[in-house]
Amino acid sequence: MQIEEKFEPTIVAFCCNWCSYAGADLSGTNRLQYPANVKIIRVPCSCRVNPMFILRAFQRGADGVILCGCHPGDCHYTTGNYYARRRMTLLFSMLDFLGIERERTRLEWVSAAEGAKFAATMNDFVETVTRLGKNRRLEDLRCNK
Amino acid sequence: MQRIGVFVCWCGSNIAATVDVKAVAEALGKEPGVVFFEDYQYMCSEEGQNKIKNAIKDYALTGAVICSCSPRMHENTFRKAAAAAGINSFMVEIANIREQCSWIHKDKVSATEKAIVLGRAAIAKLHLNAPLTAGESPVVKRALVIGGGIAGIQTALDIADAGFEVDIVEKKPTIGGKMSQIDKTFPTLDCAACILTPKMVDVAQSEKIRIFAYSEVEAVKGFVGNFNVSIRKKARYVDEVKCTGCGLCTEKCPQKKVPNDFNLGLDQKRAIYIPFAQAVPKIATIDADYCTMLKTGKCGVCSKVCTAGAIDYKQKDTVLEEQYGAIVVATGFNPIELTKYDEFAYSQSPDVITSLEFERITNAAGPTGGTLLRPSDGTHPHKIVFVQCVGSREDGNGCGKTYCSKICCMYTAKHAMLTREKYPDTEVYVFYIDVRTPGKNFDEFYRRAVEEYGVHYIKGMVGKVSPENGKLMVRASDLIEGKQLLIDADLVVLAAAIEPDKSARPLATMLTASMDTNDFFTEAHPKLRPVESPTAGIFLSGCCQGPKDIPETVAQASACAAKVIGLLNKDKLTCNACVAHPDEMLCNGCSTCEKVCPYGAITYESKEFRMPDRTTRIRRVASVNPAVCQGCGACTVACPSGAMDLHGFSNRQIMAEVDAICK
Amino acid sequence: MEQKNLKETVLRISGVNPRKCMKCGKCSGTCPSYDEMEFHPHQFVYMVENGEIEPLMASKSIYRCLTCFACVERCPRQVEPAKLIEAVRLTVIRQQGQNHLKPDAIPALLDEDMPQQALVTAMRKYAK
Amino acid sequence: MQQVIRDKALSLLEAGKVDRVLAWKEGEFFYDQTPHVFKTAEEINRSLVYNGFSAANLSKYLVKETLKDGMIAVFLKPCDTYSFSQLLKEHRIPREKVWAVGIPCDGKLDIDRIRKAGLRGITSIREDGDRLSVSTIYGEKTVAKSDALAERCENCKSRKHIVYDELIGSEGEALDSGRFDAVEALEKMSPEERFAFWQKELSRCIRCNACRNACPACTCEKCVFDNPASGIESKAPASSFEEQNFHIIRAFHVVGRCTDCGECSRVCPQSIPLHLINRKFIKDINEFYGTYQAGENPDERAPLTNFDKDDMEPADAFRKGE
């Protein structure tokens, strides 16, 4: 009998150094659990995240990509998250336009004090992406050997 | 090819209990370029650092990957160790396997797997690292203090004392802040004015300090060492140089019905006023909302009586541009509005007052000349009820604050004690939930109120205050006796929660300094860096950071000054090494990056280039000022040709991490 | 029912988290029925948290609460003591034969002006 | 009109005002013209053409041409002037080296569309008001011009010249076009349908780079896809991802810079409707951040180099569509 393995999605989380990465640290400090599927990449600011990185992640087999930054108005660099918000709004809308499941991408604002929000967001995102299943529409099959 | 060493930290059992550290080290040891791997109990300890240093030397490592706690904790520690062993400090990458792995996972297998992936990502990134050197920027040797209360005053005096110039910006017409409104101070009961006003005079007389009173910060640009601040000096309609502060105008002004905000509206002032006798600067100010001349063009009495000719009805706001090396936030606090607490009948009876109003009523310079009288009928109250924790310690879904306001227990003990001392025939009841008196001589002070002055401390809360026949019927519970009490009080004093001044939120945005959900400024570290904001060059003094009494405020103000002095004492600051840099051969000169740079760090220049086809061309290319660039990376994404990249977080480094994680 | 189950029942019915209480006593300071109660609102919160439900169930206090919600309105921690008292009362009257008000007793309590509302309310409060 | 343009080119050259003239040259087939730099009167009289098939947007060629010494004259249709203006804004063309002549345009023809109407063996086409006289090896036919227009011209956004030194003919106005209708139709589909649509379209991509090479916004010194150091170099559509990735990134790189000139779709040998991707971005920008037309106003901040504190969140953008 073949037992179907539970689908474990690969989730890439880009976190800005000043708020969201610190928020992720805080959820660790408070021992708030979220699945190990989430792997965090530290960037100085949400505005450092190039759409190329997000597409790259999907190409290489990510099933969901989430970008976390400081709340609007609280960016360490004053305005970075505002630019990030416009870029991601347009990019996510485009991916949707091309028929990619919109739930695979997400932008969230998590402050350094919001450890609980970080964990809750990740739990929710992992659950959502798990429900969607494997990313098929935006992957490079050659990377999947 | 790099020669990489991998160092896996146990962090005691913090990591090792959930992550198989040996398995992580061994797995990572098989990665390309890794020539050494090791695990150890505490990598951050001196012994652990020595292991790193030795391995760098013994194995000729070009870089190190440390799998440990968050880089926010020990990145600097490990960078210093690497530098001490002779490699560039930016050749260190940290895989966060504690906060973002062992502490959030319970299953050892998946946590170990994840730790290996995080380690791989760090190795992949490190392969693309290059040595970086940080640039330097000069420091403007002057500080700005925003807020002229006791916190701002103390910080300014200490900075000036060290020989640096300081400017104080105060939005009110005088410095002094809340402390100038207070009558006596706990736990010594010395008069607030007697200890505050000499400091205010010191400020006024200091050659190093400039006071911009009746002024507000309008815009802040720049960065640590080089802030450009726009300060709006609001029109006083009085020439600051000519006004002698004689006060004649404030006596002759025919507009007498102006609420006196210094006395919290308990009495009235004139439309031209000096807030109090010891004001600094002692210059009259016209309240444009009430001045008949400014509103209708008819009156001019103050101008006629002013022998100095200082009145100027045509005065306009002016905006000054000033440079500072450091900025101190000392914006202070206010009691919360009590309109949502009408079970205590605050808006229904003038005899229900806040503690700060009580201070003014008992202050010799206050509306009653220091005699304790009821606001409603001017009679002596014989029964006073103090209610503690009004709006403090709430659950966060209501209108109050979740925190303890910290100062109320002590000032209420003070009020109760002073009342009993001056008016022994007055019964004083204090309803408390807890009496919180940590602090030197604080609990002794509270005990004196109870034991020597006979203040009735009742454990319980007031449920309802009903104004009835000139009395205030206070219904409350006495939890210890198990009784519901009904007290016919003459005066009820509410210990209103304190909150940060409303100006703090927009200021934080200007300064890009972070705040917590209560609008208190966040400190760089809650224990180890309590007087600095995480934003470099921004320092915190007094209640803007959290509730504090005067001794604590002054202590923090001086600590803050010490930090500022430490900064101003430097001639140059080491800049961020992770700055943006354009590949000039790829740059289109299109000016897109410049538009998204929040620091104005990008300029364009025309340069002559030898092209691959051996011709020469003059091309417009971007150039980044590394002293100004803070390394956010906005430009790198705006750039269509990929010419702009960021040291330390390059496109290829981040993509290498992505690849390693998604493999 | 066991003590633990009783506590769970009360918490389930009320939806209240008594651990939020900071023991200020404002509920009891504002309760209009305080003097007629053996256990007071703050004690309900404290005793429910401690699992001492049976003494509360046996007490007449549960029929003295007017559900006027003064304690709920004024609680600084939004603990809502009145809901706890109501939950203890419901725990009692949901048991067989524990109706506090029996229909045949009603006529004696009425006068001709008594509005229906009082009856309906009392039946809901006192009977299953 | 062709003669007017030839005369203008000749007079500019003769007067010494310019050294070269950038215009359209007749090609191997009558419908297949190429951009060309004319240096002599003889060359102009021989092969400079202007008719319904003079479709190429010439503005982009100025980037390279202005690197050379001397002045160059260029003929720009209304939509080309938007691209020209955008390139000026991006400092890609030195304004002082260009003599821009605005010329009128009443829509360009699409040979494929005429063929699709069932006309075979076409040897030449003559414009006759709103009719086309089509000579085929089977005889003369006529077609309504409106049935032969390129899609981008059917949905022409403007007849106005944004920037020029002199104008031939009279000035037109910006138009109200239905250019977003096709995008809207796609938006209304289910994600599965949209995915199927784009998979079908994009899988035809042969990565000839014609779209990029014709695009007046794609003027990078070196394209990221050609640059080994960029980390995303790719030359061939080796998988469906590569096709998607190339077109998404290319479109994203021209967000706020794309004037919607339609060259990408015009030059695509596989007839992929690439302009729809760009138009989706333009439509989103218009809806999310207020109407923005690249190239229209040299002083206006582009949407991606600008922000509003109350901009919508990505999630709101999705909700808006529901």
Next chain:
Amino acid sequence: MVFSYYPGCTLRTKAKELDRKARLAAKELGIELCEVPEWQCCGGCYPVAKDEIATKLSAVRTLMAAKEADRPVVTVCSACHNVLKRVNDDMKNDPVISDRANRYLQNEVPYQGEAEVLHFLEMLRDKVGFDRIAEKVTKPLTGRKIAAYYGCLLLRPGKVMAFDDPENPTIIEDFIRALGAEAVVYPYRNECCGAYLALEDRDSVKKKSSAVLNGAKAGGADSVITACPLCLYNLQKCGGEIPVLYFTELLFEALGLE
């Protein structure tokens, strides 16, 4: 203006005057009150228990009828108003209750608190406007000193009822002033009258109600008005000298109706 109207059991029996005068006054003000078809008794008091829905269903049915009619549902009785508003809030904000109730009622389109519940006084304040009422007054109650008695049901819980400031309400005082009388503000106007304890313990009720009336009397009131039949009963029965009236009676009088 047309509103759905929910009279409730008491207004059909012991408080017929309250009902009749409310309808006539509304008519005079140009308001049409359409009685909710086949309404059921609300149950008299809001069922606090979170674990059962049966006691809330009659209120939900009324609310659904109001949603169906697509107009706000107006009540005069404070108790009905309290029950309807709070059950509506549950349907809007408590997913467990709302889900269970909708499933029990087998609603194809779930009811999620879409109806607007208004007290007659809220309708007067927010939809008609007290200034318009003042214009309509033909027999102003000049010289009368009237005290408003709110009790608990109109105001609490403040967040759900959103009727007025629960600790310092002004709506009935404003109403009194609109009718030309002087409003007497006095203590205990938002404290409980003793409510349904009237059945069991008259003494307890007497204590609470007399405190209210004494306060009003001390404030110089010549009458007290209320919106709740049970409050009215308790206040009257405690034997104060001051007449206690429904607020609608004053409105009726001031509008010059007979």
